[in-house]
Amino acid sequence: MDQDRVDNGLRRFESLCRERGLPLTVQRREILKALLQRDDHPTADQVYGCVKERITGLSRTTVYRVLETLVRLGVVRRLHHPGTSVRFDGKISRHHHLVCRKCNRVIDLENRSLDHLELSSMRLHGFQVEDYSVHLVGVCADCGRKSRPTS
Ligand SMILES: [Zn+2]
Ligand SMILES: [Zn+2]
Structure with a gap:
């Protein structure tokens, strides 16, 4: 903490x-x-x-x-992440999330290149971006270990 x-x-x-x-x-x-x-x-x-x-x-x-x-x-x-219930985050500085689709765990991700996406090169259809946060959906290390067959 x-x-x-x-x-x-x-x-x-x-x-x-x-x-x-x-x-x-x-x-x-x-x-x-x-x-x-x-x-x-x-x-x-x-x-x-x-x-x-x-x-x-x-x-x-x-x-x-x-x-x-x-x-x-x-x-x-x-x-708001698809498939998970509403969660709350006390960290308000820009950061991103790793979302596990198996256990719904949400892990903070700090990444400078994600912090500085080249928005000017994107077709935004007139949309004015005020803020964003990237979430990467997948399987966390714990869940990955559990699903691997034990030999
Ligand atoms: Zn998981
Ligand atoms: Zn967070």
């Missing part, structure tokens, strides 16, 4: 709340912290499972609502 990432993320969030006059609730803070502490791109249910002990009386609905707020504020990203 990267403590700097957690601290910076929380600080950023606190100043955003101040700027927009949003109350900095314990729920929002704890849910963001949980996301910043993990890099496995949990589902809303996994986030709930991870913070419910820390916040008394927390409901699943509240977790869903708080996650939406965090996404809207831009401190958390929602990931």
Whole structure:
């Protein structure tokens, strides 16, 4: 776990709340912290499972609502990958993903050439690109090992 990432993320969030006059609730803070502490791109249910002990009386609905707020504020990203349920990512700097089609694991991928795609050379049909993230779909190392016949 990267403590700097957690601290910076929380600080950023606190100043955003101040700027927009949003109350900095314990729920929002704890849910963001949980996301910043993990890099496995949990589902809303996994986030709930991870913070419910820390916040008394927390409901699943509240977790869903708080996650939406965090996404809207831009401190958390929602990931849509075909075949997987919606996942959340506390890492908002540009990065890419390896998506395992067997176990649905989502692994962060840092790659400078993917960060700097030559968009100007593509036919974009008038589309204005604001952001992108590449996901490579395949089979992770663990699943690959499992499916190989043992001799
Ligand atoms: Zn896998
Ligand atoms: Zn990620």
